[in-house]
Structures are given as structure tokens and as C-alpha cells.
Amino acid sequence: MDSLTTCMETIPYSRQWIDEEDVEAVCRVLRSDWVTQGPTLASFENALAKRAGVKRAVAVSHGTAALHLSYAALGVEKGSVGITTPITFAATANAFRYCGAEVRFCDVDPLTGNMDPASLSQVIEETSLDRDKTNLVVPVSYAGRLAPLDKIEEVATKAGCQVVEDAAHSLGSYGQGGMSASASCENSVSAVLSFHPVKHLCTAEGGAVVTNDDALAERMSCLRSHGISRSSIEGENSTNMPGWHYEQKELGWNYRMTDLQAALGLGQLDKLDFFLERRRALASRYGEALAQAPFSEFLDLPPSEEGHAHHLYVVLFKDPALRDSCYEFLKKRGIHCQVHYIPVYRHPYYEGILGRQRLPGAESFFSRCLSIPLFPKMTDEEQERVLEELAAFHGAA
Numbered sequence: 001m002d003s004l005t006t007c008m009e010t011i012p013y014s015r016q017w018i019d020e021e022d023v024e025a026v027c028r029v030l031r032s033d034w035v036t037q038g039p040t041l042a043s044f045e046n047a048l049a050k051r052a053g054v055k056r057a058v059a060v061s062h063g064t065a066a067l068h069l070s071y072a073a074l075g076v077e078k079g080s081v082g083i084t085t086p087i088t089f090a091a092t093a094n095a096f097r098y099c100g101a102e103v104r105f106c107d108v109d110p111l112t113g114n115m116d117p118a119s120l121s122q123v124i125e126e127t128s129l130d131r132d133k134t135n136l137v138v139p140v141s142y143a144g145r146l147a148p149l150d151k152i153e154e155v156a157t158k159a160g161c162q163v164v165e166d167a168a169h170s171l172g173s174y175g176q177g178g179m180s181a182s183a184s185c186e187n188s189v190s191a192v193l194s195f196h197p198v199k200h201l202c203t204a205e206g207g208a209v210v211t212n213d214d215a216l217a218e219r220m221s222c223l224r225s226h227g228i229s230r231s232s233i234e235g236e237n238s239t240n241m242p243g244w245h246y247e248q249k250e251l252g253w254n255y256r257m258t259d260l261q262a263a264l265g266l267g268q269l270d271k272l273d274f275f276l277e278r279r280r281a282l283a284s285r286y287g288e289a290l291a292q293a294p295f296s297e298f299l300d301l302p303p304s305e306e307g308h309a310h311h312l313y314v315v316l317f318k319d320p321a322l323r324d325s326c327y328e329f330l331k332k333r334g335i336h337c338q339v340h341y342i343p344v345y346r347h348p349y350y351e352g353i354l355g356r357q358r359l360p361g362a363e364s365f366f367s368r369c370l371s372i373p374l375f376p377k378m379t380d381e382e383q384e385r386v387l388e389e390l391a392a393f394h395g396a397a
């Protein structure tokens, strides 16, 4: 470890907040008869659906599983096309590849990192979509800012595509001017959540799909458990079947969430408003400070927005050349930032499939962005330290 960082606490860009009540809730499940897929999982799913304002939630082992399940259950297969944003974690695109589908990337707003509906329209025009297949558009409400879901839905619907919102960053965010809340499924058939420790809720690993479509929820529940479902047996000659009988109707996976994770999720969900309030307070302090000198001399800020859920606090360097030196400067002083994201089309795997692609909005955003620390447990003192070190970077640059 560097000598500068040995005497200081490291500040990560994000981390979970698990308290003693959460620990006790998990221990209660450990002492009970059910540790997998029992009553706590059902309670978590009901609470999550209620919180998102939708009919159903299907909780799974991680957000990537939630993406895969939602695409597969909608019928994505070989010959389908999935259009998404390159400013996301690779999982949003990878889940299409698990289904054998093609992936296309459309551009983003260079200031917010969110999908640009005009670029979506253009990509759809340039892509030959087989209308007999399920084709999806998957916007990400990046960093916690609601993507322009109403416009995206309009463009997608005209082309016969369905919309799945990747809401891994945005539980609790809402839009301006009457736009719907993230994960409310008002402009999408389903929405995907992640409960990775850096996200709004932590279940260690974990994720969920929320939807208003009962049939879709049933299919996802069946597919998360190998394609075996009790309800698929009920009704069809069920009275003639012995109690031990079960049937696999189609090929699924083991994407089940445990009751241990669900117990943690329930406790975390109870604290979601508190977490959001703290994230918004920290973001507001950053916003005030960074809009002034010396920060305003070298940083731009994405536009502020009331309903932003602030999963990440992203700053944009006026001069992209300074981004990496600032990252290294802060790291030496125990402040660990991150770049969200390398555009997914730049990864060798996708270049191997799609060839070299460079979208101007995504490239501009990528070259300038840095996520600086923001998480509910961050103290005011830690935030001041980040600001002081950013100012010191400017002084030294």
C-alpha cells in the first residue's frame, strides 16, 4: 500500500449499509425451518412489488439473472434483436447473448449518459428486425436518473419492440413533468433490479424483475427454478398425480434467491427512503460545492434533477486528459473512484462480433466521466475530504 494511504481510511465510490437489525433478521431465518424459497422470500417479493407500485416481483440470485429471465420469458431467442445503451454494465447486453440474440447499441445523451431516443430511432431504421421474433429495447436509468422512458417506449412500440427497463441504478427515482417512476412499468413490460452491495438495496448478491403482467411473472418464476413449476402441474390431471410428482415444462435455470437474502432485502427495503434521503443530501452538497471555483474551472456536472436517485455521483472533466490523472491522484490519497462505464461495444468480445464502433455521445461521456464517492453511510467529513482532495488535484495539475 502507498505510504499516503496507510494512515487514512479508504473511501470507496460506494458501499452497503447493513445494520444490526439486518444481521438479526438474517439470523432469525438461519434459526428457522426455511432457508431457501420460504415465507421470507414471498414477503420480500410482495413488499418489493408494493414499493415499485406493480403487481408482481420475482426475486432472483442477481441482477444479471433478472435480465436473462426477463428476456427469455418474453421470448427473446436466436433471430431476436436487443437494442440497448453502451453506457451500462456489460450484463445488460450479455443477457441477450445468453438467449442467442443479436445486440445493437444506440447512442446516449453526452451529459446524462441516458439513452437518446433519436439515436434509438436511427438504429431501428438501420436494423432489419424480424417482426415474428421478440425484439427488445432496454434503456438503463443510468446513475439513478430516469431514462426518457415515454419517448423510448413510443419509438420502440412503432417498431414492434417491447421495452424492459434496466432499473439496476434507479430504484426510488422519478421523472420530471409527470413522467413515471423508475421500475413502475408504466412505460415498460418489466423492470430489472440489482441488489449488489453498491446499489440502493443490498442482499449480498441478488436481483428482481418487477412487472404488471401476471403470466410473465409466472413464466419467470418457473424459469428461475429449472422450468419446473407447481402451478404448471396443478389443473392438468393434478388430482390423479401422486404428491411427489413434478414436471419440467421447459429449460430453465437455478436463479433462486434464498430466504437469507430476502430477509436482508426486507430490512434494506424498510430503510430505502432513509437511504435515498441521505444520497440526495450528499448529492446536493456536492452540487453546491462543485458548481463553484475551483471545481467549476475543470469539472462539468450533469444537469441536476429532483427525482434523481443518485446511485452514482458522476462528474465530467472539461478536459478528458485530466480524468485519469485525477483518478490516480485521488487513489493515492485513499479515495477510490470508478469509471462508469467503458462503452460496452469497446469490449473485445463485442468488437469481435460487431466490429469497431464509436458512438459520439457515448465516447464523449466515457472520456470525461468519473464516479466520485457517494453512499448513504458516507459521513459529512468523508465528503469534505473528497472535496478537499479534488481541490488539491486542481492546485497540483
Ligand SMILES: Cc1ncc(COP(=O)(O)O)c(C=O)c1O
Residues within 6 Å of the ligand: 062, 063, 064, 065, 088, 089, 091, 092, 140, 166, 168, 169, 194, 195, 196, 205, 206, 207
Ligand atoms: C446497469 C446494470 N445492469 C445490470 C447489472 C447486473 O446486476 P448484478 O451485478 O446484480 O448481476 C448491473 C450491476 O452492476 C448494472 O449496473
